[in-house]
Amino acid sequence: MNLTFMKKTFFVLLLTFYYTTISAQSKNVLWYKQPAEFFEESLVLGNGKMGATVFGGVNLDKIYLNDITLWSGEPVYPYMNSNASNNLPAIRDAFNKEDYKLAEELNKKIQGKNSESYAPLGTLEIKNHHTGEVSNYYRELDLSNATSKITYEINGVKFTREYFVSAPDQIMIIKLTSSKKGALNFDIESSSLLESKVEIKKNVLSLSGRAPMHENPGYFKYTQEYLPAGYFDREKALANLKKETLKEQKIIKGTRFASLLKIKNTDGTIVNTDTTLGVKNATEAIIYVAVATSFTGFDKSPSIDGVAEPIAKKELNNAFTKSYDKLKAAHIADHQKFYNRVTLDLGKTTAPDLPTDERLLRYADGKEDKNLEILYFNYGRYLLISSSRTIGVPANLQGLWNPYLNPPWSSNYTMNINLEENYWLAENTNLSEMHQSLLSFIKNLSVTGKVTAETFYGVKSGWAAAHNSDIWAMTNPVGQFGKEDPMWACWPMAGAWLSTHIWEHYIFTKNQDYLKNEGYPLMKGAAEFCMGWLVEDKKGNLITAPSTSPENQYKLADGFVGATMYGGTADLAMIRECFDKTIKAAKILNIDAEFVKKMEADLANLHPYQIGKKGNLQEWYFDWDDNDPKHRHQSHLFGLFPGDHITPLKTPDLAEASKKTLEIKGDETTGWSKGWRINLWARLWDGNRAYKMFRELLRYVDPDGKKTETPRRGGGTYPNLFDAHPPFQIDGNFGGTAAVAEMLVQSDENEIRLLPALPDAWSEGSVKGICARGGFEIEMNWNNKKPEKVIVSSKNGGKTTLIYGDKNQEVVLKKGEKKEINF
Structure with a gap:
């Protein structure tokens, strides 16, 4: 040769x-290959508190800034409708007379205020003084190290921008470099949609302001004539609180925010005007950005008890003493200790290496791209790491990234599915620490929820939460005191649903100290409310009354369309799950024996599931028709997923009825709903149906504001992989990622089922780091849809049974021990 x-x-x-x-x-x-023009094309970064949305423009680079603690309002007044529960006897009397129209109207009397709104903090604009044609443009987000980068060339000069948002140092860093000495010339402007002011002091660009007091859509932008003296001065503001009128006090209240920006240059000159900060004739420049708010807790006034600018100043000064390399190394190490826990491979791919938007379009045409499927899975984990690291403040409807003054649905916590779906991937994809934001929020809800239980529902023990919440842990049923439709406003079961997340955290981690000291008291409180809320029906079974099935409606023979009824299947499914898990928790802790007996008795006496004339699982107490048979919600299937008391083995008739329900509803639905249905099909062990819908979840959708001759609209995935509800809601991303894990591994406290819903398309592959209930972690590879090598490790020691098909093996491990199993 x-x-x-x-x-x-x-x-x-x-x-x-x-x-x-x-x-x-x-x-x-x-x-x-091009900068982002629309929000749905941008690339997002975050450290769980600070968020940055990067567009990557050449002459103008726009960056939206968010802080997850910047919301309208102040601590909620839970006694807002203290006599609401007095209306319950009339509603139940209407039920006795089967007068559902009257019950619907009376149900509106059990409503309170709507939630507050998540607010945008500000926008940075980096204006580059370029001349010449642009070539070789490239823009990326690397999920593995949580950094973004753009490069391009002008007149033979290569320009690079690198971005990251650090959790260890609570800072955003933007590094600009040019291949030619002195070629960097840019100015930075800062602005906000909220009332704010911009200052330049000692080469620091400062943006400060205040979020509004009022919920959407009643917010208006304050003008100077409405602002009291001392609006931006804390000491004067505190003094004015004592002497100004009530109207003026409302204006002065609200969460303050601050954004501080400083530039470190190796050469060139720092330049500024009254409102801009920039660099002239530099080769390299590093921008440091710190943000903060005056939020200090759900029950504390941010206008009195907190500060913003001093916090941002401290973080900026601390970070500014460190080099770019040191900051970046600490950031990557912190991110990768979570991100690198799980790796997924789905076998060989022949898909070409295309830009992500082009890959999505190709995939939407039915082409194979296994690595795109893995990218979507990884992106969901990346988003949770980036948006859920603040105690008491979980990821909201948009995670962390909100550019809107009036965001869709206030970008709040919608607790009849969306908030919970955000956290379906937390435990099984090995991100248990990210679950803490939600778990600590549940603790906050239990405080306001005690008042809600008594004043709205007449239950004097336990705590309740309803359809919506916000950073202030609002728990009352919403609806603006009778102005909104009960089909979504009147629903009190969020506490029962959320309590199951506490059990999930325990059963995945086996952290008994957490269960004893924090988790179980919250679970017990949710169960106590359920016990007090249940009433007997005419057959002597326990039901809820009034009841709704989230956002769905029934249609009666006489043409009446309503939502208010009694004994809704979704309510009872959530109560079943709440009771079951609370009983297990109490027995593990060996406490509350009498309370356990009461729960067990109530659990046995709940109105049973009913199978309708179409073979479906009934959503309503009676076999009524759905007003919309293909409705996006499927709350009555809660027992199948995320609950686990309906399974193909334990309850085959109910599993078959659940399957029939899904078939009637069809596959065409919105992002978060499709994410839920993929998980449901996975629990029915139908991998090919789950995979079909997973592909549909990745269907390309044009940005909301983009105009094309042949627009691609509807549910699916935007060019930046954000979930299209539409508009953007992050729950579809999280639900889709959770579903991939559910297709590969399913578990309960006694067994781990391998490849239970593996589709034909994934006939070979491997996964490492998926977690299973019981405190176990799984590494396995498979070929021809059969596991070849499985390694099980235990965090705390324990026993489980591994199951694949009709094969099973018992595994007993010590703490930290690993064992290889061959099937």
């Missing part, structure tokens, strides 16, 4: 390796 031939062969092999390696990187990298 001659040397030339060898060189050519080596070069071909090198190219093959290069392209397969680069293609493999698409499991972790989103990349594009």
